[in-house]
Amino acid sequence: xxxxxxxxxxxxxxxxxxxxxxxxxxxxxxxxxxxxxxxxxxxxxxxxxxxxxxxxxxxxxxxxxxxxxxxxxxxxxxxxxxxxxxxxxxxxxxxxxxxxxxxxxxxxxxxxxxxxxxxxxxxxxxxxxxxxxxxxxxxxxxxxxxxxxxxxxxxxxxxxxxxxxxxxxxxxxxxxxxxxxxxxxxxxxxxxxxxxxxxxxxxxx
Numbered sequence: 001x002x003x004x005x006x007x008x009x010x011x012x013x014x015x016x017x018x019x020x021x022x023x024x025x026x027x028x029x030x031x032x033x034x035x036x037x038x039x040x041x042x043x044x045x046x047x048x049x050x051x052x053x054x055x056x057x058x059x060x061x062x063x064x065x066x067x068x069x070x071x072x073x074x075x076x077x078x079x080x081x082x083x084x085x086x087x088x089x090x091x092x093x094x095x096x097x098x099x100x101x102x103x104x105x106x107x108x109x110x111x112x113x114x115x116x117x118x119x120x121x122x123x124x125x126x127x128x129x130x131x132x133x134x135x136x137x138x139x140x141x142x143x144x145x146x147x148x149x150x151x152x153x154x155x156x157x158x159x160x161x162x163x164x165x166x167x168x169x170x171x172x173x174x175x176x177x178x179x180x181x182x183x184x185x186x187x188x189x190x191x192x193x194x195x196x197x198x199x200x201x202x203x204x205x
Contacts, residue, residue: 114129134178
């Protein structure tokens, strides 16, 4: 009986199986690479889309920040404008008050009283002067109290027996009497009262 050699057939079969294995492995690797590439591209696309959204949101936030800053600047300008308007209004209101103040200072001072200086701080006035007697200082305070533009006179200092060295007394022909310092407040016009010239300005005895 003749012998049959099966070795070439087995080797060929083994070689065929190896080729099939390598083919399947290559296909699997190719498919895996395709899947991974698709996933990577999808993820990258999502990242790019989110980046674009973030840039858009940042640009919109920048626009709103600019508008908010403009609004704040407008509010600041508005406050400054209102403050200027209030100052102008106060100046317009105080203009006649200054005229009335000067007029009342001249109208309320009685005979025998002389002012050496006057200082003003806001609505408070401080007056220094000399009078022939204490009663004339009292008359002056009554006139100030009855004035529609002055109020709350307060006598701070009164000194008798002025010496000849006092400059104010020397300027007033060496007037002897009382040196005084009093304070009074400037006020808006009060309700109608008798004119201090008519009702209060009487020569003290």
